[in-house]
């Protein structure tokens with residue numbers, strides 16, 4: 001059976017809310033339990049949240065154990081198909097207003113980064129020509145300071161996890177649990193029953209997200225869809241992230257696409273040149289929801305601002321060793337400084353689920369869970 005994944009803190013600790021998160025008093029962060037709510041930034045607990053979160057984590061773990069019974073073969077439950085894991089530089093803009101110059105966003109600072117591009121669907125053998133939500137995990141290395149995950153408080157990494165759609169199809173844990181009770185995994189989608197679980201709004205987002213066909217992962221825009229804190233103390237704000245490629249629409253989908261043509265498109269582009277993305281932050285304005293991940297924060301009301309550039313240098317990444325490295329990485333929005341604390345119910349579920357499934361995946365594969373340094377290289381010519 002599955003072990004208990006977390007303990008609900010006593011009611012008193014939840015009541016710490018606002019000031020506990022460095023509110024008006026500017027107090028430092030308290031014990032970093034995800035059940036603490038930042039009411040000032042608009043977080044609210046969903047009813048029965050902890051039990052539902054535990055149920056979701058249990059179902060996702062079971063799905064992995066069932067689908068990958070052979071030792072050493074376990075993959076991610078969602079986003080198992082990688083188009084490539086590439087090294088990059090993440091360079092913060094040389095000048096930023098104080099309100100944006102928070103956490104890792106120190107003007108002019110450059111970080112080593114790893115980026116893993118993926119398809120969202122739970123079936124890693126699905127051809128790239130099928131519609132899908134695509135994802136990217138961005139991991140910055142050399143980030144000093146204590147991090148939010150108690151089990152990895154001294155990790156030197158900050159992650160950003162984004163997909164090719166600006167909203168997420170489920171907001172409350174009950175809907176998400178209902179969805180995966182009907183399917184077999186977090187990313188499996190039983191078309192006939194999904195509307196019952198998600199409602200029309202969530203269903204519409206899921207349909208749009210999952211019908212996307214793309215020509216190259218390096219030419220797409222990606223969004224965090226869910227919000228994050230930016231800064232600490234009284235001046236903290238709620239923000240969302242996005243990355244925008246410098247090149248859009250140059251590539252086209254091949255007429256007879258091969259199953260892995262997205263990997264091939266990345267391989268061809270990086271064999272001869274670099275790829276760049278702008279990293280953008282959108283600061284929430286009054287009235288925008290932190291809990292409802294199904295509603296977009298409109299850009300004409302809250303514009304995205306460039307805070308960094310991601311430079312992916314020319315490289316040979318398509319090697320078994322680099323792929324194995326990428327598959328052994330663990331991305332989670334909770335690999336984060338307190339200044340970038342994930343917000344909202346979806347992120348709170350992810351805290352429990354990502355840690356649990358990463359732990360299970362590595363255990364089943366007999367691989368070590370270790371954050372990278374950024375100095376790893378697998379191309380013998382480098």
Ligand code: HEM
Nearest residue numbers: 076077078079116135136137161162163168224331349358
């Ligand atoms: C309750 C909501 C969610 C659940 C239960 C969930 C579940 C998962 C799981 C189980 C994984 C695999 C993790 C691993 O094995 O290490 C994963 C990966 C991923 N998820 Fe989610 N997810 C949720 C919400 C989201 C949202 C809102 C986004 C939008 C950005 C997202 C984007 C991704 C991406 C891009 C990856 C792949 C990261 C990588 O390359 O390792 N997920 N998710």
